[in-house]
Amino acid sequence: xxxxxxxxxxxxxxxxxxxxxxxxxxxxxxxxxxxxxxxxxxxxxxxxxxxxxxxxxxxxxxxxxxxxxxxxxxxxxxxxxxxxxxxxxxxxxxxxxxxxxxxxxxxxxxxxxxxxxxxxxxxx
Numbered sequence: 001x002x003x004x005x006x007x008x009x010x011x012x013x014x015x016x017x018x019x020x021x022x023x024x025x026x027x028x029x030x031x032x033x034x035x036x037x038x039x040x041x042x043x044x045x046x047x048x049x050x051x052x053x054x055x056x057x058x059x060x061x062x063x064x065x066x067x068x069x070x071x072x073x074x075x076x077x078x079x080x081x082x083x084x085x086x087x088x089x090x091x092x093x094x095x096x097x098x099x100x101x102x103x104x105x106x107x108x109x110x111x112x113x114x115x116x117x118x119x120x121x122x123x124x
Contacts, residue, residue, distance in 0.1 A: 002102075006035065010030055010031065010113070021121060040102050041072065044098050048097050067082075093114050094114065095113065095114035096112040098112065
């Protein structure tokens with residue numbers, strides 16, 4: 001039986017030009033690398049994000065595609081994109097998943113591990 005699997009790595013960068021410290025909001029870019037680590041060709045169809053600020057306020061984002069793309073990845077191929085988000089506190093976190101589909105129309109989820117959004121001024 002073939003095994004569909006996408007793994008995800010995320011890098012975060014604070015966006016000072018889009019932020020308004022000390023009271024917020026605080027903006028962050030995140031670059032996601034999606035790697036087809038399975039052994040079948042599959043497509044990333046949609047996304048689901050949970051964005052949580054330090055006060056526990058949560059935003060939920062669902063939608064088709066990522067930055068306008070629904071990449072079809074053969075085993076071993078990667079797709080990288082950058083997007084951004086804004087939160088009201090100097091730190092928070094994001095986690096989520098991608099909804100994916102194999103070429104023979106078998107759905108699967110690709111988890112995106114939680115990562116931190118941290119205003120550099122907090123790192124003193």
